[in-house]
Amino acid sequence: MSLAVNPTYYLPFxxxxxxxxxSPGPxxxxxxxxxxxxxxxxxxxxxxxxxxASLLWFAAAALGLGALMTAYPKVFHWLSMAGAVYVAxxxxxSVWSAIRPEPEPAKDEAAPAPKGGRAAFIDGFSVQLTNPKVLVFFAGVLIPMLDPKLPIPGQLPIYAATTITMDVxxxxxxxxxxAALSARMSEPRFRRGFSFVIGALLIGVAVMILLRG
Known part of the structure; x- marks a missing residue:
């Protein structure tokens, strides 16, 4: 019985x-x-x-992402740059939310509700869809670790399931x-400091992406 993937390729993957x-990233x-x-x-x-978004990337891979990247490298370069701009x-x-003055809430004013799940889902989707780390993954990790002697449609679902499981x-x-630290977000000083640090990290990631690109 033949395996859908070659262990020689799959284990290094x-x-x-x-x-x-x-690893830290966007x-x-x-x-x-x-x-x-x-x-x-x-x-x-x-x-x-x-x-x-990762599943969409795998769907693109199934439709010939490797050939597209070879034929149109500039398209993927500019997609990576778009991801850097979005992360920046x-x-x-986040930095602006840390430095802008906050109005004093009225004593009987309820705390603002966090953004809903739809916004969180869309933001996450956008981050990953333009994440240059995904481009590095498909170009430098996935494609070279597919066995060309085996059917690609049979290998991709296993590689996709592995990737999604580890990422989740x-x-x-x-x-x-x-989220375990979210209770401290009610403290203005902590909230401002956190927003500034996260903003600085995201901007740093964007700068590294641009320099690498």
Whole structure:
């Protein structure tokens, strides 16, 4: 009975994917920020949005992403740059929320409700869809670790399931870790400091993306 994947290719992929899943990047940073700012439920919805985008990338791979990247490298370069701009925009928004003056709430005024799940899902989807780390993954990790002697349609579902599982676990851990600190977000000084740090991290990620690009 022949296997759908070649262990010689698949086992190195597991190691590379595990390192990419747990390493800091736009997706994991966004998961932490969402967890701290919106709570654990919104963090998990953001994780769902990011992995929905990952599924679209796998669908693109099934339709010939490798050939497209070879034929049109500039398109993927500019997509990576668009991702950097979007991440920088999120960072600037976070920094601005840290430095702008906050109006004093009325004593009987309820705290503002966090953004709903739809916004968290869409934000997560947008971050991952334009995440250059995904481009690096498909170009440098996935495509070279597919066995050309085996049917690609049979390999991709297994690689996709492995990737999504590892990403959900890693992103979820980052998001829930951030949510564990969400109670402190009611403290103005902590909230401002956190927003500034997250914003600076996101801007730093965007700068690294642009320099690498």
């Amino acid at each position: 597991l190691g590379a994917m595990a390192m990419m899943a747990i 997706a994991n940073t966004f998961a932490v920020a969402t967890g701290m700012q919106r709570g654990h439920r919104q963090a998990l919805l953001a994780v769902a949005g990011m992995n929905t 925009w999120l960072g600037l928004k 676990l890693a992103m979820g851990a980052y998001g829930l870790g951030g």
